[in-house]
Amino acid sequence: MRSFLGRDILSLKDFERSEFFRVFEVSEYMEPIARNRKNVDMLKEKTLVTAFYQPSTRTRLAHEAAMLRLGGKVTGFADPKMTRAGDFYRESIKDTVRMLEYYGDVIVMRHFQQGAPAEAAKWASIPIINGGDGWGEHPTQILTDLYTVYREKGRIDGLTWVAVGDMRMRTMHSLAYALTKFDCPITFIAPPEMSLTDEFKAEIKEMGLNFKEAEHIEQVIHEADVILVEPVVQPDYTKPRDERKGDVGMTPSNYKITKELLETKAKPDAILLHSFPRMDEIPTDVDSTRWARYWQEAFNGVVVRMALLALVLGAME
Amino acid sequence: MRSFLGRDILSLKDFERSEFFRVFEVSEYMEPIARNRKNVDMLKEKTLVTAFYQPSTRTRLAHEAAMLRLGGKVTGFADPKMTRAGDFYRESIKDTVRMLEYYGDVIVMRHFQQGAPAEAAKWASIPIINGGDGWGEHPTQILTDLYTVYREKGRIDGLTWVAVGDMRMRTMHSLAYALTKFDCPITFIAPPEMSLTDEFKAEIKEMGLNFKEAEHIEQVIHEADVILVEPVVQPDYTKPRDERKGDVGMTPSNYKITKELLETKAKPDAILLHSFPRMDEIPTDVDSTRWARYWQEAFNGVVVRMALLALVLGAME
Amino acid sequence: MRSFLGRDILSLKDFERSEFFRVFEVSEYMEPIARNRKNVDMLKEKTLVTAFYQPSTRTRLAHEAAMLRLGGKVTGFADPKMTRAGDFYRESIKDTVRMLEYYGDVIVMRHFQQGAPAEAAKWASIPIINGGDGWGEHPTQILTDLYTVYREKGRIDGLTWVAVGDMRMRTMHSLAYALTKFDCPITFIAPPEMSLTDEFKAEIKEMGLNFKEAEHIEQVIHEADVILVEPVVQPDYTKPRDERKGDVGMTPSNYKITKELLETKAKPDAILLHSFPRMDEIPTDVDSTRWARYWQEAFNGVVVRMALLALVLGAME
Numbered sequence: 001m002r003s004f005l006g007r008d009i010l011s012l013k014d015f016e017r018s019e020f021f022r023v024f025e026v027s028e029y030m031e032p033i034a035r036n037r038k039n040v041d042m043l044k045e046k047t048l049v050t051a052f053y054q055p056s057t058r059t060r061l062a063h064e065a066a067m068l069r070l071g072g073k074v075t076g077f078a079d080p081k082m083t084r085a086g087d088f089y090r091e092s093i094k095d096t097v098r099m100l101e102y103y104g105d106v107i108v109m110r111h112f113q114q115g116a117p118a119e120a121a122k123w124a125s126i127p128i129i130n131g132g133d134g135w136g137e138h139p140t141q142i143l144t145d146l147y148t149v150y151r152e153k154g155r156i157d158g159l160t161w162v163a164v165g166d167m168r169m170r171t172m173h174s175l176a177y178a179l180t181k182f183d184c185p186i187t188f189i190a191p192p193e194m195s196l197t198d199e200f201k202a203e204i205k206e207m208g209l210n211f212k213e214a215e216h217i218e219q220v221i222h223e224a225d226v227i228l229v230e231p232v233v234q235p236d237y238t239k240p241r242d243e244r245k246g247d248v249g250m251t252p253s254n255y256k257i258t259k260e261l262l263e264t265k266a267k268p269d270a271i272l273l274h275s276f277p278r279m280d281e282i283p284t285d286v287d288s289t290r291w292a293r294y295w296q297e298a299f300n301g302v303v304v305r306m307a308l309l310a311l312v313l314g315a316m317e
Numbered sequence: 318m319r320s321f322l323g324r325d326i327l328s329l330k331d332f333e334r335s336e337f338f339r340v341f342e343v344s345e346y347m348e349p350i351a352r353n354r355k356n357v358d359m360l361k362e363k364t365l366v367t368a369f370y371q372p373s374t375r376t377r378l379a380h381e382a383a384m385l386r387l388g389g390k391v392t393g394f395a396d397p398k399m400t401r402a403g404d405f406y407r408e409s410i411k412d413t414v415r416m417l418e419y420y421g422d423v424i425v426m427r428h429f430q431q432g433a434p435a436e437a438a439k440w441a442s443i444p445i446i447n448g449g450d451g452w453g454e455h456p457t458q459i460l461t462d463l464y465t466v467y468r469e470k471g472r473i474d475g476l477t478w479v480a481v482g483d484m485r486m487r488t489m490h491s492l493a494y495a496l497t498k499f500d501c502p503i504t505f506i507a508p509p510e511m512s513l514t515d516e517f518k519a520e521i522k523e524m525g526l527n528f529k530e531a532e533h534i535e536q537v538i539h540e541a542d543v544i545l546v547e548p549v550v551q552p553d554y555t556k557p558r559d560e561r562k563g564d565v566g567m568t569p570s571n572y573k574i575t576k577e578l579l580e581t582k583a584k585p586d587a588i589l590l591h592s593f594p595r596m597d598e599i600p601t602d603v604d605s606t607r608w609a610r611y612w613q614e615a616f617n618g619v620v621v622r623m624a625l626l627a628l629v630l631g632a633m634e
Numbered sequence: 635m636r637s638f639l640g641r642d643i644l645s646l647k648d649f650e651r652s653e654f655f656r657v658f659e660v661s662e663y664m665e666p667i668a669r670n671r672k673n674v675d676m677l678k679e680k681t682l683v684t685a686f687y688q689p690s691t692r693t694r695l696a697h698e699a700a701m702l703r704l705g706g707k708v709t710g711f712a713d714p715k716m717t718r719a720g721d722f723y724r725e726s727i728k729d730t731v732r733m734l735e736y737y738g739d740v741i742v743m744r745h746f747q748q749g750a751p752a753e754a755a756k757w758a759s760i761p762i763i764n765g766g767d768g769w770g771e772h773p774t775q776i777l778t779d780l781y782t783v784y785r786e787k788g789r790i791d792g793l794t795w796v797a798v799g800d801m802r803m804r805t806m807h808s809l810a811y812a813l814t815k816f817d818c819p820i821t822f823i824a825p826p827e828m829s830l831t832d833e834f835k836a837e838i839k840e841m842g843l844n845f846k847e848a849e850h851i852e853q854v855i856h857e858a859d860v861i862l863v864e865p866v867v868q869p870d871y872t873k874p875r876d877e878r879k880g881d882v883g884m885t886p887s888n889y890k891i892t893k894e895l896l897e898t899k900a901k902p903d904a905i906l907l908h909s910f911p912r913m914d915e916i917p918t919d920v921d922s923t924r925w926a927r928y929w930q931e932a933f934n935g936v937v938v939r940m941a942l943l944a945l946v947l948g949a950m951e
Contacts, residue, residue, distance in 0.1 A: 078394070091911040
């Protein structure tokens with residue numbers, strides 16, 4: 001296994017099985033620290049730089065919270081508009097990163113442009129963590145999902161997944177790449193205009209992923225050990241907030257996980273994941289059912305980032 | 318007295334007399350730490366999450382400064398627009414809070430919607446501090462005002478208050494609730510369209526507050542031991558900045574505390590409070606008079622938040 | 635030499651030679667701390683307040699990174715819009731600063747209005763660092779430039795400077811004031827509409843600066859030991875981003891430092907500085923030449939702020 005020290009976390013495509021398990025192990029080590037609610041000094045000497053070119057709440061705050069829990073420090077920007085007007089949109093990634101690398105010891109970057117974190121990693125002397133890049137990948141989110149499964153089920157191999165949502169999204173790409181390293185059949189369910197591209201399907205097939213596609217969650221939910229859901233309906237941001245009430249309640253039943261569906265069709269020990277925010281694809285009455293694990297996933301979001309930060313900064317080997 | 322450990326600070330309506338005094342005692346303990354300008358380690362293991370859905374300077378920074386002075390850490394958002402576009406406006410308080418509670422150990426929330434912090438408290442496993450909720454309450458500001466009075470006068474009971482400003486505002490609600498626990502007559506002075514609602518007047522009367530209303534500050538300033546002022550004129554934000562010069566200098570004399578008025582009518586040991594920012598309701602030549610205590614109030618704003626954070630996080634009992 | 639303890643850093647006009655060298659000495663002391671990438675505890679007890687009324691990336695983050703590297707804490711605002719709507723634009727500097735001074739132990743302020751940090755310093759009981767004030771000054775940036783020269787050349791006196799860019803800018807003012815204290819001839823090169831004002835020229839002549847003006851960089855580059863460059867072309871922010879592609883590649887050759895120019899005309903040991911972001915006045919193929927020192931300058935930007943913070947806060951004498 002390659003060392004994580006100084007390493008960029010850009011994609012799950014290049015993760016090895018043993019590396020996934022190392023992240024899980026270190027996450028398990030971090031869990032009591034997070035649960036005890038006591039910041040420790042492990043990364044006291046280190047600073048995280050957040051470089052968010054797109055708004056984010058969970059990804060940015062989970063990284064910040066993880067860094068602070070380990071005693072580290074945080075600086076950066078949550079919004080490029082807070083920087084010199086528009087400059088960031090013009091300034092090359094190289095120029096920006098060769099400045100940011102002096103402001104801390106690891107950078108987490110979200111960018112509207114696919115590949116921007118990889119470009120940053122070419123120039124930076126410190127590790128870059130991809131916090132989501134356009135239609136690219138979102139590796140730390142999927143590591144969180146996999147860790148949640150690992151903790152709940154005690155294993156990854158041999159579990160059947162169903163993923164619902166917009167398959168062009170970065171989380172889905174990271175998920176597909178990750179599962180190629182495991183024995184995990186997966187069914188993708190998306191509206192036709194949001195389905196996996198032929199090119200991507202060819203790639204993951206080549207990489208050995210055992211996958212199929214379905215039209216309606218009802219057809220396959222009975223097979224699932226893990227149900228991972230993303231919204232397929234987005235708010236119509238061109239309308240004023242008050243006028244877009246209608247976009248709630250519009251998720252077609254094909255992509256909706258209702259309590260009734262779970263109770264009648266799902267395996268009793270299946271687990272339901274969602275990285276949030278949600279529209280109405282998971283109604284709130286599901287929250288208190290045996291299947292819901294999305295709050296656990298939110299907690300694990302901090303734990304896994306604690307593990308990643310400790311690993312790339314060399315506090316854990 | 319109930320323990321403050323793990324407690325939400327949502328409203329002053331449910332504060333007991335002994336609890337006010339406990340906050341004042343702990344604030345007095347904190348004062349030298351703030352005055353010495355040396356951060357200590359008391360809350361080193363704790364993280365404050367700021368959740369500001371509306372812009373704020375004093376409330377947000379006073380909480381952050383207090384947390385940092387006690388060695389704690391801070392994460393969060395100062396502006397919901399820095400979060401995924403509009404999501405926070407759509408996402409339920411429950412969904413948001415069940416994420417934020419993993420990012421730290423106490424949340425201070427400002428929200429445009431009355432009751433939002435109370436809703437958050439229903440779901441959170443960590444304390445929620447109300448940093449101002451719509452037309453609701455602003456408990457930490459009024460605790461700061463009361464502490465300032467306590468420090469200057471050595472007591473709360475037996476002092477007469479005059480409050481000037483928009484009586485629909487959250488600070489006025491918190492003030493009225495707080496004074497129901499003390500022997501403090503109060504006169505409210507506001508433009509008719511900004512006066513206390515009949516419903517609220519009935520409530521505080523029922524709670525035993527000894528209050529009256531007046532039309533002009535000149536009529537009652539001679540009675541006051543404490544004069545608490547808020548603006549009644551707001552900038553016309555629909556106009557460009559340069560064109561709205563006119564909105565300065567427009568506070569009617571009924572609601573204006575001039576140096577001349579103080580010198581001719583006020584008790585020599587009355588104290589004048591204002592949480593700022595101000596329009597022209599207190600002209601700047603009042604700043605160096607014997608009555609002005611608003612800078613002291615700004616200092617106490619940090620001290621009281623240090624006390625509250627230490628109490629709800631269990632560093633002080 | 636006056637003590638730096640408690641001192642404001644507002645302008646380089648009032649810096650003495652010995653004070654420049656003291657800043658350089660302390661910066662040299664800080665360099666290994668920055669290079670080792672290990673935060674220390676030197677300013678553990680102190681909090682920096684950032685008050686940025688205009689967007690900034692480098693200046694704000696370099697100060698934050700410096701404070702964190704020395705174990706200090708940071709609060710503040712990166713954008714006045716995150717504060718109560720427009721209030722900051724209306725609120726007097728006095729009112730704002732008499733609040734901010736309680737939130738930390740040193741304030742770094744960027745303001746759109748020349749003289750705002752000096753006004754702040756009149757009222758604050760803690761040091762104010764000018765992070766750039768309108769057309770005024772930008773002392774910490776020029777201290778960074780001078781330190782970079784000092785480290786590369788081992789001296790300041792006796793070196794010839796060429797400065798290219800908009801001479802009305804604050805960095806140019808700070809540079810001119812600084813060089814009056816040294817034996818450093820300088821040539822300014824700017825488009826006519828961006829040249830030094832007659833008034834400013836009279837002032838720096840009176841102060842003894844040995845300067846001249848030139849029209850084209852080619853005329854004088856052969857004399858330069860230090861070439862300091864700023865953009866003369868600004869993006870046309872009135873146009874949507876996609877439509878203003880044209881503004882790249884428009885820097886006239888008079889103000890452009892190309893690789894060919896350097897290779898044919900520059901001294902082999904001249905150094906090239908730019909505080910970034912850049913337009914096309916330094917093409918990227920210059921980055922790997924012997925002349926480029928702007929990445930070193932970015933690193934030094936943190937080092938010099940570490941020195942300044944340690945000095946004004948009394949951690950170093």
